[in-house]
Amino acid sequence: MSPHTSDPHHAHPDKRTLRREFLAVRNTLLHDDVRATEKVVAERALDLAEFADARTVAAYVSVGGEPGTGALLDTLRARGTRVLLPVLLPDNDLDWGAYEGAASLVRVQHPGKMALLEPGGRRLGPDAVLEADVVLLPGLAVDARGMRLGRGGGSYDRVLARLEAAGAHPARVVLLYDSEVVAHLPEEAHDKPVDAVVTPSGVRRFG
Numbered sequence: 001m002s003p004h005t006s007d008p009h010h011a012h013p014d015k016r017t018l019r020r021e022f023l024a025v026r027n028t029l030l031h032d033d034v035r036a037t038e039k040v041v042a043e044r045a046l047d048l049a050e051f052a053d054a055r056t057v058a059a060y061v062s063v064g065g066e067p068g069t070g071a072l073l074d075t076l077r078a079r080g081t082r083v084l085l086p087v088l089l090p091d092n093d094l095d096w097g098a099y100e101g102a103a104s105l106v107r108v109q110h111p112g113k114m115a116l117l118e119p120g121g122r123r124l125g126p127d128a129v130l131e132a133d134v135v136l137l138p139g140l141a142v143d144a145r146g147m148r149l150g151r152g153g154g155s156y157d158r159v160l161a162r163l164e165a166a167g168a169h170p171a172r173v174v175l176l177y178d179s180e181v182v183a184h185l186p187e188e189a190h191d192k193p194v195d196a197v198v199t200p201s202g203v204r205r206f207g
Contacts, residue, residue: 015186018149022140022180026065038068040200041175045072048196048203050171054133056082058096058159058170061105061117066138067175067199073099084128085119092155096128097121113153129159132170137194139174143185146193146206148174160192171195 045051057076062069076083083099088110097119106120129135137156141149150156163170172194178201196205 015149015152018185019140019152022149023065025179026140026177029065034065034068037177037200038062038071041067041198042069042071042075044200044203045173045175045198046075048171048173048198050134050173050196051076051081054081054171056084056132057134057136058084058086058129058132059099059136060086060138062138063114063116067177069136069175070102072136072175074102077101084124084132086155087118087123088113088116088155089126092153093126093158094129094155095126096124098124126162127166129162130166130168132168134171134173135159135163137172137174139176139180139194141180141182141185142174142176142194142197143182145184146195146197147185147187147191148194149185157190161190164192173198175199 051057059069059073059076061073073083073085077099084096085099087095087097088108089095098121099119100121104120105117107115108118109115137148137150139148139150160172172192173196174194175198178199181197181199181204193206195207196203
């Protein structure tokens, strides 16, 4: 369960508090543990029919203590799946570029934010995500209803709103550690549940 579960003073913590708590736990993870999780989570995710059938997957390059996405990206590309990766724009919206292998990634330091690995090729525009059959969403936690706790930048809220406005309904999947699947998370009006969470112990579907 989450770091606050046993503390009665944190029965209803806000999103900012929860983000700090989940990130603090991730920051204690050893590099070897993160790499081991990357392989297991990739295997679990690749067993999903949504990934097997997808022509295009919108994903992301993991950073810090996030469950690693590298193995998943490379396997999807080797299968012939088109993989799109985000490019952070100054207003926190996302442009997209095609993943052409790890060597094609460029390290970009955004002002006031962590450095990100982004695709170095041609920009495809924010609407490129509308072509995705699966959208892999970064997150810090998910609850029993499938509500996701993001990092708070709002980038993926814009992506989900763009998909909804266009009537696009890709599968929405989040990769997490087992301890990040919790009973309940606070939500706001714009929050939408994911379809599935993949953790080292397996896959859980919602809705």
